[in-house]
Amino acid sequence: MTTQHRDLRTGQPIWLGKRAPRIKTNLLIQDVETDVAVIGAGISGALMAESLSEAGYEVAIFDRRLPVTGSTPASTALLQFEIDVPLHHLARKIGQKDAERAWRRSKLAVDLLRERTRRLGIKCEMENRDSLYLAGDLLDEEGLQKELNARRRAGFETRMLSKAELNAEFNIDRDAALMSFDNIEANPRRLAIGYLCKAMERGAKVFAPADIASVESNERTVVAVTTTGQKIRCKHLIFATGYEIPEQVPQKGHSITSTWALATLPQKRNLWPQRCLIWEASDPYLYLRTTTDGRIIVGGEDEKFEDEEKRDVRLPAKTKAILAKLKKLFPGIVAEADYAWTGSFGASSTGLPSIGAVPGMHRCYAVLGYGGNGITFSMVAAQLIHGLIRGTGDPDEDLFAFK
Structure with a gap:
């Protein structure tokens, strides 16, 4: 075949x-x-x-x-220009010049997708959203500061939020976060x-x-x-x-990974300010967004295997684990799954x-x-x-x- x-x-x-x-x-x-x-x-x-x-x-x-x-x-359709590998980490892998080129091209692609979709009149629940990148086990507060410096050097408007600012503005209890601007969510x-x-x-x-x-x-x-x-x-x-x-x-350099995701019931009153896209500087990372009807889509718990039967059997346990992480991040939300699914996706070393x-x-x-x-x-x-x-x-x- x-x-x-x-x-x-x-x-x-x-x-x-x-x-x-x-x-x-x-x-x-x-x-x-x-x-x-x-x-x-x-x-x-x-x-x-x-x-x-x-x-x-x-x-x-x-x-x-x-x-x-x-x-x-x-797809959970968090349409971000930020690449999975932090910019200053990618620079160590492929060189600073090429790493910056890759990030800039990703940013151009997000902008083009927004502009072309609007020009063509395609209705797909597309909304502009800023992104929060939370400190985690991959990048702590010091690591986020290095990432901030790398992004600003490459020309990206980026804001650093302290623990106090993150708590005051979003009611999130993390040591720090980076905010980037003008990403997209959509119905894929x-x-x-x-x-x-x-x-x-x-x-x-x-x-x-x-x-x-x-x-x-x-x-x-x-x-x-x-x-x-x-x-x-x-x-x-x-x-x-x-x-x-x-x-x-x-x-060569590519592999198949398993991931899990879910969507909650609509709960507009419980959503976080600005409804920004959220993901973690962790491996694996939790990622979440909202929908136009007030649901929360959240995914993560990725594992590096491609056995579909093994992946599917873990759906109930992974759904429970993702809901627990969501509830810990936002205690005020209703952490119940209305939809849950699992799938295979690709990964590369860079x-x-x-x-x-x-x-x-x-x-x-x-x-x-x-x-x-x-x-x-x-x-x-x-x-x-x-x-x-x-x-x-x-x-x-x-x-x-x-x-």
């Missing part, structure tokens, strides 16, 4: 309990020829298809599932469907279910063959398969994605957008691969290229 088959999520993600437009799909019953074939109809494939269709390319999207039913509905399912719909308005077609068995390429064309024998001939092919990694794509041309495969590209910035990195990928296909290039191509 060209891509791994995984059970990407289990349980009841909150987004599947909300209404969303339906995507018109086509059955793949004969050979197809197109300019660009996008393998994967989740958020990465949707952003890619919308960008390339706007540029005038004929686009076809293929998925072995129905559209937006893989990892995307399991409606976001992805919105971008797919825009691509389809320009003529893009979605074929599902369509499982790719093999891909062959040369300097002029790419041919993909499905498990049922249909051929897809295209000028360019993009693997946007999320955490089901194509076997042809280099995987917290950065791998995006670009697939080594040894002409005209083929891939995105491994991993970590807590999955949707942010999906937007980076849409820009970067757009530039590679059009021949205009991208200033950060080398930063994210497969090594």
Whole structure:
């Protein structure tokens, strides 16, 4: 098989309990020829298809599932520019210059996602939110001060909150926190469907279910063959398969991790001031946000294994542990789960994605957008691969290229 088959999520993600437009799909019953074939109809494939269709390319999207039913509905959609690996830690891994480039590109991607979504008129419960990064076992107060200095050097407006300020403004009992500004929360399912719909308005077609068995390429064309024998001939092919990694794509430095999340009942009166996104400088870290109807979405307790049965069995215990942490952080909230789910996601040693041309495969590209910035990195990928296909290039191509 060209891509791994995984059970990407289990349980009841909150987004599947909300209404969303339906995507018109086509059955793949004969050979197809197109300019660009996008393998994967989740958020990465949707952003890619919308960008390339706007540029005038004929686009076809293929998925072995129905559209937006893989990892995307399991996302908690804290759309932050802050990368999982602190800036001053990342500088030690890849050098200060490249670390700052990565953080700045992430910030640009969040801004672009906000601006493009608004311009396209996509309704996805998108709200601007500031972020609180709480002191934890990865960065204590002194570590947060170093991170503050690194971020300000790179040009990011960042505020340090003392224990007293954090308690007075947010009623949070931690030694310190960093506040950053103008991140986003959204409904990831409606976001992805919105971008797919825009691509389809320009003529893009979605074929599902369509499982790719093999891909062959040369300097002029790419041919993909499905498990049922249909051929897809295209000028360019993009693997946007999320955490089901194509076997042809280099995987060194990437791994699959298990995570758990839940959503509480609506409780607008109990929410914290400003309803900012919150996460911890810990490993693993707790992360939380609110929804437009006043729920709290909270997740964490990540573990570095990819056994789906082992992951699923732990859902009740992990839900209980996450609720206990939530109650400890905010004693006044109602810590009861209305939705709970678990899923697999990718991680890398640097917290950065791998995006670009697939080594040894002409005209083929891939995105491994991993970590807590999955949707942010999906937007980076849409820009970067757009530039590679059009021949205009991208200033950060080398930063994210497969090594």
